[in-house]
Amino acid sequence: MKNTFAVLIVLAVLLCIVPAGADAGLPGGPVPDMEREETPEGITFITAYSARGSRSEARHHYIEIEGFLVPDVFSRLKYKDFPFEFISRQNHWGDDGYVLAGELVVPESPSAVAEEQLEKGWYEGPERLSGTPGNWVWGTWEGGSLFAAPEKLAEAAKELKLPLLPRDGSPFQELILPRPVEKER
Numbered sequence: 001m002k003n004t005f006a007v008l009i010v011l012a013v014l015l016c017i018v019p020a021g022a023d024a025g026l027p028g029g030p031v032p033d034m035e036r037e038e039t040p041e042g043i044t045f046i047t048a049y050s051a052r053g054s055r056s057e058a059r060h061h062y063i064e065i066e067g068f069l070v071p072d073v074f075s076r077l078k079y080k081d082f083p084f085e086f087i088s089r090q091n092h093w094g095d096d097g098y099v100l101a102g103e104l105v106v107p108e109s110p111s112a113v114a115e116e117q118l119e120k121g122w123y124e125g126p127e128r129l130s131g132t133p134g135n136w137v138w139g140t141w142e143g144g145s146l147f148a149a150p151e152k153l154a155e156a157a158k159e160l161k162l163p164l165l166p167r168d169g170s171p172f173q174e175l176i177l178p179r180p181v182e183k184e185r
Contacts (some may be wrong), residue, residue, distance in 0.1 A: 007178070041080060042066045042150075051093075058089060060167060061097035065137060065150040070098060073162035074139035078104045079150070086165050096167040106138045122148030122156040 002131045033049040044064040051057050064080050065072050076085045083104035088095040109127035117123040118133075124146045128138065136147045141162055 005155055041082065041084060043079065056092045058093050059095045061095060063098045065153075066135065068150045068153065070137075071154050071157045071162075072097070072159045072165050072167065073141060075141055075165065076101065076104060077137055077139040078106055079137045088166050089168050104138075105121070121152035122146055124156075124160070 003145060033052045035047045035049075037045040039045070042065060044067075046062040046064065048060040048062070050060070052077075063084065068080065072086065074086060077098070078082070078084070083101045084098045085098060085101040086098055109125075109129050111129050113123065113129035115133045116131075118131075122136075123129070124144060126145050128147060131151040132147055132156065136149055137153060138147055139145060139153065144160075146156055146160070
């Protein structure tokens with residue numbers, strides 16, 4: 001009887017130490033479940049799942065355009081005839097990231113795009129300038145918008161210092177995120 005009690009204690013301690021859902025072969029838990037769907041238009045839809053099949057299933061949507069991952073900085077974007085919007089989850093479950101949206105009308109301008117802008121691969125502005133290549137992406141964020149070649153989206157976002165949009169829109173997320181502390185001079 002004493003051995004049975006000791007075995008139960010050891011088993012209980014092990015259950016408390018090993019994190020829930022951890023895979024014995026992988027230290028960080030199971031590899032996330034992912035699906036990729038490529039379109040003839042050059043868009044790859046990527047969906048990663050957390051807690052797949054459970055009540056807490058979350059679907060994380062990413063897109064690649066012409067092989068380049070779109071950074072999580074644009075509230076809306078349009079590539080050719082494909083409009084997207086960025087959504088944040090309000091709960092542990094649900095969808096986040098770039099999802100197909102309703103019709104987005106991109107304003108057109110009769111002004112011509114400058115040669116320097118074409119060489120740079122992107123320009124900031126609310127209207128599509130005449131002569132902008134057809135494969136450039138229109139992206140908007142709070143306070144601005146741009147047109148960029150797919151391979152220049154990340155570079156433009158970095159240069160403009162665009163903040164990452166939160167995938168988890170829960171108000172509790174702000175409480176647990178580390179914040180930089182300013183040192184007194």
